[in-house]
Amino acid sequence: MSTLTDSVTPYRPRYWSLQLSGYLLILPALSFLLLFTHYPAVATLWQSLFSAARNHHPARFVGLENYRALLNDDIFLRSLQNNLLYAAITIPLAVALALLMALAVNRRLRGNGLVRAAFFLPSLLPMIAIANLWLFFYTPQLGLLNQLLAWFSLPAVNWLGDPATALGCLMVVSVWREAGFFMIFYLAALQQIDPRLAEAAAIEGASRRYFFRRVQWPLLMPTTLFVLINASMNAFRIVDQVIAMTSGGPDNSSSLLLFYIYRTAFSFWDRPAAAAMTGLLLLLLAAIALLKFRLLDKRAHYQ
Template identity: 75%
Template sequence: MTPLAFRIRYAGLAGQAYGYLLLLPAMAFLVAFTHYPALATLWESAFGAARNGKPAPFVGLANYRALLNDETFMLALRNNILYAAITIPVSVGLALLMALAVNRRMRGGAMARAVFFIPSLLPMVAIANLWLFFYSPQIGLLNRFLAWFGLPAINWLGDPDYALYCLMAVSVWREAGFFMIFYLAALQQIAPRLAEAAGIEGASRGYFFRRVQWPLLMPTTLFILINASMNAFRIVDQVITMTNGGPDNSTHLLLFYIYRTAFGYWDLPYAAAMTTVLLAILAAIALLKFTLLDKRIHYQ
């Protein structure tokens, strides 16, 4: 090997090593707080609960077989799927509409953006307590509104037919403003000359959105859908504050049931099995969305 070739190869290896060193802190945090806990949870799910000071016995897949016969788990899974199926499209669609509304130059545009975004800055516990005043059967604003029209009061959080949908409304109200920021940033990255060209050609706003803006927003939409899916399956503080899983388990969601099993019943291996199932669901959703939307994404 000639000296020149050696120097070129050494420079290349040094550059690769420098790049890996830059990635090392992020990789360390990712392994310590993501990959290792996931593997540890999978391993713990193969054991039974420790009783009377005895070590936890190895049970293999027994915890997963027990999940199939657990009516509460199946109910929580169905509730969470319904919760995700409604809150994800509604919050994402509302975020897109709000971003389109405030993206134009108008008087009070900055104030409108702040009003839409402020709910996402509040802690969920504070938001849940705030909405309890809306849902209160005696002094709640919703029942006062119904009283103006002579309609009977509704026990919003005490009726199994309404309770889960009330939680959905709170989540949509909080998350839509957060997702709006991403859509707004993406809209402002679209070259103004595209809108000018569409105006010269006489294209309507709807046609310009369908043919130009929406395809260019697909990378942002994929990112938002992944985050919305994760948010829909990790609701716990809102449930604890507003309904505590009731009435009649109608607001039991997966993470709430995992929390109650782990820290209420102290059955950590069974909770670990449910956590593994939850991680598998989230991974499947992410993979499905990447598979279905990847061909429709246009990167600038």
């Protein structure tokens, strides 16, 4: 027994030395993560428990009063409803379009590189440039879309000035911008699939649709899970596009959650209320991520 103990003891200092070295290596990244991610989240949740300091009156602890006030805030409820609808439509459309584009360019065709670049280009443009481009399309009377309607003798539409179409116009821009970005992940995943699987399926007489449904789609499930999580976060953190195109109007029909948080904090200067909305937004994103992991992670086939 003593011999065994003597043989193990010299390795303990080396073990702790390796552990310390590992933590020192990740310390810079961990410091930035704590400083710019975890600390702001905790500070925001703490601020949501206080009232706003106004007219030389200091902030006071109010507990969950800011959260209860949100239930009576019609604009917040409208923004939340708009954001849930926005996410429910843009996420599946962007992911499906990205997958279709990846399947289309995952072939050895002439000019394939140019097609990939064209698909990916919208995701490289700054949102302000994209907003101004689409404002030209949506402009009443003179916009490209209304010009096309005029060719068919159809009346012009005020796309961004009509409550029935303003939110849908934002959805179109988001899908157009994000699909090319998600396509890159699907394309990389498709190219990692062993080509011998396709050869074996062709020998067995399997159609492309059957091969995709039985082989490619299950193998793409980890990528799909990753893309869905990122698409969900993007759907709830959009603000610059709303500011540039609609400013939440008309009649708050295109107001989204993060835009209303921004306006509450920096236009109305009610930062505790904005902090309460941010806390609910973090809770909502965590619930969506957990739900997707529970539903999809069991179906993922990791290579």
